[in-house]
Amino acid sequence: MLRIFVIVIIANAAMAQVPFLGTCPNLEAMQNFELERYLGKWYEVERYFAWFEFGGKCVTANYSLNENASVKILNKQISSLTGVATSIEGIARLIGRSDDPKLTVTFPSLPLPFDAPYWVLDTDYISYAVVWSCTNLGVLNVRNVWILTREPKPSVAVVEKAYQIIDKNNISRAYFIRTDQKNCPVTN
Template sequence: MLRIFVIVIIANAAMAQVPFLGTCPNLEAAQNFELDKYLGKWYEVERYFAWFEFSGKCVTANYSLNENDTVKIVNKQISSLTGVATSIEGIGRLIGRSDDSKLTVTFPSLPLPFDAPYWVLDTDYESYTVVWSCTNLGVFNVRNVWILTREPKPPVAVLEKAYQIIDKNNISRAYFIRTDQKNCPGSY
């Protein structure tokens, strides 16, 4: 049993790579979330480091509704080191009410699939979204944050809206990595 617990902790730590001491902060997710408006293609503009996105460029996330009211998630990227395109499919489930912006996401193809938090902190549905994930692991927690936009190269005004949400929630900008969205194939 202890061995399984340790494996789960390591798997969780590996998914979100920025560790912090203490427990996850209690952030407020977006209110009156409209999942149907959120669906579609998003381009990753900035993110915290995560091993599963190591050297990734042209990163996109596409959300669609499954028949059982879960969300089909297809994440794609191209390795800037090898040029190899990869994708992974996940399943998102709303945690609470249908207008709650807190989801849990599972990627069944992973060797140890587990539920990861996926909280939409804010979105205008048309240009940007800020997504938060945090997992408590005893005396520390691991965090990930994504800025996604509907355009691969958004205007500065769109990024400023996202930064306002990040600043409002006291999320450090120091750990953000800009995602390369240049010279991406049309299918991305």
């Protein structure tokens, strides 16, 4: 019975992200991260598949500082299937030093909230960010990568900056899905 439970947990986790054999690769995150400059609204440009974003368009993430030095996350999207707008609130916490770009993220409203890694591999704070998440699950790991930008329709040059970081870290571009940011409501 325990074996079946473990298999179900692994299968559910694998649905959340792209599964790979082996352990998570050791990637190089950026140096001298400035959380305050990272705060604000970001638009999702591309990502690996994640079931919680299935059919999502107009995806945004807004980060703001809580009084306890944690980060409030507000993720929004519109279903391209139904047109219904949804949002979810989460909390991010720095894992180490205040200039370390490695955070852990929790969404308390989920039925089984858990801490997920959220590493900022690189950002210039004003145009793009590349975010990495990887969790080891025994003989496999599950990964997700996001390209975020400050504009819903970034220039090719901005996206190329993000691709340079992805290529530098040997992250496969084959699994990327472009996020539809067309005909989205204008919000702050």
